[in-house]
Amino acid sequence: MSELTTIARPYAKAAFDFAVEQSAVDKWNEMLKFMSEVVKNENLQLLLTGSLSAQKIADTVILICGEQLDQYGQNFIRLMAENKRLTVLPTVLKLFNHYMEEYQAISEVEVISAQPLSIEQQNKIVEAMEKRLARKVKLDCNVDSALIAGTIIRTNDFVIDASSRGQLQRLANELQL
Known part of the structure; x- marks a missing residue:
């Protein structure tokens, strides 16, 4: 679990910092919740660990998420897919929520x-x-x-x-x- 946290922390921190900068913390929280639920799907887990290119995986996840993601959320998916980190999205969400609670005290x-x-x-x-x-x-x-x-x-x-x-x-x- 601590390895997942170590991997997820920079993504969560970057997403949170960007969300604060854009005054969109709640929106990012909702997007991350949705992305997290999507990548938890068993069928998608097989796709994420398969041999498809990062571009195809990202496009598939973005297509599934549809209008739930704005352009920045889509870029976030692309970045995580490129680095083969989409499976840690649930941990990213947990850390994001932690940062959000700290921010909101x-x-x-x-x-x-x-x-x-x-x-x-x-x-x-x-x-x-x-x-x-x-x-x-x-x-x-x-x-x-x-x-x-x-x-x-x-x-x-x-x-x-x-x-x-x-x-x-x-x-x-x-x-x-």
């Missing part, structure tokens, strides 16, 4: 709770996490009744486990020492 925070959270509770979590992370927060709320009570809050490598299940697990670990 948004962190996605997952909240797992035993019960559905009220709007007021969600707002309090957003407020607290924005202070803690010093950036805007986008909540992804899920319900897991196995927590018994409380919540688990996750973002990147940061976790707050305030669930009853988590407290019971910590207590069990302490008692076994």
Whole structure:
């Protein structure tokens, strides 16, 4: 996976920098999503790894994408095909999204709770996490009744486990020492 990331990073960075320069970050995000889904297709995977010329592969992908791509998106496909890198488009999309979140200073925070959270509770979590992370927060709320009570809050490598299940697990670990 890290090899794919290493290969995809310069493409994602170049696409992102160009998108920012053109004030078209959302448009590029949509184009990359579409391109990524196209190259994930099993039949197209055979074409990408086959012996066709880079020009024919690029033309085929551009034809499939149709009006979803502007001229710059088409050039991006041609460049990646020329370098035999079209298979890493899903990784390019992930990195592009990461750059986009950094640029927009948004962190996605997952909240797992035993019960559905009220709007007021969600707002309090957003407020607290924005202070803690010093950036805007986008909540992804899920319900897991196995927590018994409380919540688990996750973002990147940061976790707050305030669930009853988590407290019971910590207590069990302490008692076994």
